[in-house]
Amino acid sequence: MKVVVLGYGLIGKERIRALVDLRAAGCPLDTIGVFDPHVSSAATAAPDVVCLQSFEAVADLKPDWVIVAAPHDAAVELISLILPWGCRVLMEKPFGRSVSEARLLASHIRFPEQLWIGFNYRFFPGVAQAIADARSGRFGTLVSASIVLGHGGSPGMEKGWKFDPLRAGGGCLIDPGIHLLDLCRLLSPGGVAPLQAWIWRGFWNTGIEEEAHLLLQADGFLINLQVSIVRWRSTFRFELHGTAGYGLVQGRGRSYGPQTYTRGRRWGWQAGLTQAESEERVLTSECDASFSDELRALLRPEAARGPLSPCRWDEALEAMRLYEGCLKVLR
Numbered sequence: 486m487k488v489v490v491l492g493y494g495l496i497g498k499e500r501i502r503a504l505v506d507l508r509a510a511g512c513p514l515d516t517i518g519v520f521d522p523h524v525s526s527a528a529t530a531a532p533d534v535v536c537l538q539s540f541e542a543v544a545d546l547k548p549d550w551v552i553v554a555a556p557h558d559a560a561v562e563l564i565s566l567i568l569p570w571g572c573r574v575l576m577e578k579p580f581g582r583s584v585s586e587a588r589l590l591a592s593h594i595r596f597p598e599q600l601w602i603g604f605n606y607r608f609f610p611g612v613a614q615a616i617a618d619a620r621s622g623r624f625g626t627l628v629s630a631s632i633v634l635g636h637g638g639s640p641g642m643e644k645g646w647k648f649d650p651l652r653a654g655g656g657c658l659i660d661p662g663i664h665l666l667d668l669c670r671l672l673s674p675g676g677v678a679p680l681q682a683w684i685w686r687g688f689w690n691t692g693i694e695e696e697a698h699l700l701l702q703a704d705g706f707l708i709n710l711q712v713s714i715v716r717w718r719s720t721f722r723f724e725l726h727g728t729a730g731y732g733l734v735q736g737r738g739r740s741y742g743p744q745t746y747t748r749g750r751r752w753g754w755q756a757g758l759t760q761a762e763s764e765e766r767v768l769t770s771e772c773d774a775s776f777s778d779e780l781r782a783l784l785r786p787e788a789a790r791g792p793l794s795p796c797r798w799d800e801a802l803e804a805m806r807l808y809e810g811c812l813k814v815l816r
Contacts (some may be wrong), residue, residue: 486784487513489543491563492554493521493529496577497602501531502554503776508533512785518546528614541778546700548572549690550784552603556646557654561590568600572774575783579808582654587805591798592708601783602801606664606673607793608775608782610768611734611746612723617792618732618748625729627706627750630672631664632723635716638689656686656693662712666811667788667796667804668723675704677807679814686713693731721725738772745769759775 488498500521508514518535520543526536537543543551551567552575553560561581568575568590580602581587594600606612619627636657646652653660669677679701684694696713719741723734730750736742746767753763782789796804 486550486769487516487546487548488514488550488552488784489518489537489546490554491520492556493519493524497521497554499776500554500692500780501534503780504602505531505534505783506777507784510684511673512781514784516546516548518543528624543653544570547563548638553577557660561586561779564590564600565593568595571595573729573783574603575597575603575780576694578667578801579654579659580798580805584802584805584809588803594798596664598797600798602796602798604664604667604796604801605779606668607796608778609744609799610770610773610791611744611778612668613791613793614746614767615723615725615732615734616668619672619727620723623729624727624731627672627703629667629707629709629726630703630724631709633711633720634661634665635711635713635720637662637717638714638721641692643689648689651693651761653693656695656810657712657714658673658684658697660699663712663804663808666714666807667801669701669703669708669710670800670804670807671784671793672708672725673703673706677704677708679807679811682814684713684815691698694788697783717790719775738770744772745767747804754756762789785814
């Protein structure tokens with residue numbers, strides 16, 4: 486199997502590390518390649534990783550998989566060129582910058598399982614288990630869900646492509662917010678519709694939304710969603726509340742702290758404990774295997790781990806429709 490990563494930024498490096506780890510664990514990867522025209526081959530050197538010198542060299546290699554970890558605007562152009570090769574493709578989220586771009590990309594797909602979209606939050610252990618518990622009815626009928634994701638960024642980020650409304654396609658609502666919209670859809674297969682939305686901008690001043698608050702109507706329950714790139718303390722919380730109990734996920738590794746998943750029962754204090762003492766700590770994780778687990782599920786489905794599957798292009802298209810629905814509510 487030959488796999489090439491296009492782009493050697495933050496996520497491209499994560500994908501390379503994940504591929505190297507998978508090969509060490511027995512995944513039949515004959516070639517791991519990387520190409521980034523803006524990074525020297527010396528900087529991308531890694532054990533047994535082939536540094537390709539041009540996009541044409543990528544095509545000549547005839548890879549089985551291509552992972553596109555490029556800026557949003559470049560990714561759209563690259564995907565349109567790669568899909569006609571007939572190889573399988575993992576495109577890092579989002580699926581284009583708009584529904585129209587997503588549809589354009591979909592028009593190049595040659596077979597149903599050719600294109601996948603990278604939503605590694607599906608492979609955070611606490612998030613995946615909490616969603617599986619909700620689907621199984623462990624919490625009873627869902628009443629509400631709450632998802633909060635806060636980044637703080639760093640000085641100078643306003644000069645990068647992610648803060649350019651044209652190159653990125655928007656602000657915090659599309660990245661990283663599309664991750665949260667994907668989780669909303671997983672929680673509510675019957676559909677999600679935005680009811681109200683508010684945005685704030687004014688710190689980075691590049692024209693993008695910097696904090697967004699949304700209220701969504703799911704299939705019989707409400708979802709409160711907050712996403713921000715002006716939270717100076719890295720924050721991730723995912724809460725599910727039902728008629729029979731609740732699940733609380735906090736953290737996502739690194740500066741966010743370890744991810745913990747805690748479950749509780751309705752009126753757990755009736756067992757003679759406090760409500761907090763009646764809770765069950767299900768797991769603690771550093772979330773350092775989400776990229777590897779996602780790739781394992783794609784490259785070796787028989788060895789997949791976790792209750793959730795990678796995101797197909799048609800699922801990602803629905804997430805983009807939800808994103809544009811939120812924009813309409815904002816307008």
